[in-house]
Amino acid sequence: MVSSVIKNIWLRLIALGMVLLVFSVAVSAQQLYPMRKYDKWGYIDESGRWVIKPQYQMAMDFHDGLAMVKDTYQGGEVWDFINEKGQKVIQSEYFGFGAFIKLYDYKVSVKPHDHFSEGLIPVTIQILDPTYKGAGISGFLNKEGQLEIYGYYDKVYNFSDGLARVEKNGKSGYINRDGDYAIPPIFRGGGTFANGLAPVLDEATGKWGYVDKKGQFVIQPQFSKAREFANGVAAVWKDFKWGYIMPDGSMAVPLQFRSADSFSNGFAFVTTESDAFFIDRHGNKVFDNDLYDKLCHTRSFTNGAALMSVSPENRACNSYRLAEEVILEDTNLLMYLNTDGKIIYRQELEEYYTINKIRRP
Template identity: 30%
Template sequence: MTTYSPNNGTKSYFPDFGCAYDLPGGVMNDDPFPAQDPDTEKWGYIDKSGEWAIEPEYEQARMFSDGLGLVYSEDKGAGFVNAQGQLVASGYIAATSFSDGVAFVSGKLDDEKNGIKHNDSYAAIDKNGAWTLDSAKSSTETDRYCYKQPIFFHDGVGFEGIKDGKAIYIDSKGSEALSASSGHDGVSIVDAGPFYDGYATIELQGVDMWAKAGYIGMGGTTAYGLIDKTGALVKDPTAKSTQWATLVDLWGGINHAGGGMVAAQDSVSGLWGYLDAKSGEWKIQPLFSEAKPFADGMAYAKDFATDDWGIIDDSGAWTAVPRLDNFNSDDQSLVAAGGLVYGTAEAVGGAAPVTSEGWMNAQGLWVASWKL
């Protein structure tokens, strides 16, 4: 494992597999792990010991989510496999992974010959493959494809879209769960994210709000906020427009909540810190060049001085010194308790820089690594 490099030029994290995916956030947890058989070039799933948990028989395989793995084969199309390797639903042209018991599909393989049109839209299914949400209420097969884009459900709700400057969220039954607005004349919500830990991030736009607040050169009229499950902003921008910038603390970027905190960027300094999710006040001052969400009392942050990633605790202190120059991340929480993260690090100070990659634990120690 310390020296293995596949002949086909792809990177492999296990010496007996042609290629392998990192799980969300680069964390290897107890779910089966997608891997490719180098002989057949088929995909299956392995366990932590490297043994096949689900035999490689698919052209593609994705991470497990909500207890199911998204797979694709030429004869059966896209489908979902459980931890025992059984297909619980298949035959789709394309599909998303499940979240909160809902996935979205773009059509079935035999729809065209049956005269079913998709209209570049999506339908919703449950974990048994049955139609759900508005797709279950439709009168015809064509009408089931009634969503212009897939909806990601988390914390029991999913962001459906923007209507009249408001963010609309629905529950897993398709009913409107909440509608959030800025509560401020001339300021609209133009985008929103999923709920994590009871909070969701929103993007706001207003007419010259920075200029009215007395700031110059703030780069447009976009700011970011945070709403709770009632649809209310953590900091309510209902006061005069001249106070707008102060009320949102000049957040130039924002990540999702975790552990009662939210990674956010101070627009003045450009640095990242952590807000208390309930109050919107800084709990960890913006001192990092980048920051990721908290999970299990730890988070990944990028040191401003060295530009390397390390691990901090909920006081902002380093528990693993910054040493990673890169790691696998999809903005999810990275290292859960007992988990591993895949990344690369460069050791400097010698005759020549030496770059290593591998799996690191929550204390910043290599569990397995090899030189590039």
């Protein structure tokens, strides 16, 4: 019965094909960035011009020409996919709370922070039949709306460098585009592949190291924490300090930081005991010092720009956490910085007072 249920999932999901055909369009050369105006989100371009007017409760980054936005529908909150013209690709009636695509007796769950990578997006298949007692099913949808890969996984992650991490029974492994295990689930944790290497948490030592696509350690387990390679280096934590290593395991930037994000577009955000700033690949602080005076937190650079939260008029930050998601809920002033260190857009001070209901001094 279980095998027939899985086979039927593919047939049911064919119905998505007509809806998701727009996924196959080429990605525009224009870069769009989510930005808030007062309490609504829209999208600006590289010059700071509004391309999609502010109208959403929340907006995510574009990937492969599509972005997820939170909207209102019949008195509730729903997530939709829009294209770069602001048109809804998948109508609201396909979604419920948590971004579900409902198909007959199944729900295909897509999380707001998931996105297409190498032509696939990770999904969770939820069987609505209350009599079904089988294991959880997860997989990947392609841009034609077909369930290309599926299996009894607890969780699946984006494809990168031709492999995707999957979790099963509390262990991490990696599958290829055929859905076959390239590396069986034997690690306590893991990250995505880049430069032919992936960080994994070794069961025996309790330390992080890096394996190749055969699951063999290239950089032996020795780190308390480790991130994926990006821009040719990887952030690692050892002896209570963060630094960056090369693919051969040598240090690119010495261990010295309190926290360190992965590099993106040539820059990474780091903190020390008393400071927070972006660095280049050599570990040098970049951009004007005045930029950091009122900085509360920032996202990594994406498509050539970084979304930042700043505190106006020496007021205390509403949040000091450095996380990709936190900034979307922030009520400080938001701005975008490009890779030249120039501010391409900054919210007006009046928006801060309106959002926080603060009387102007």
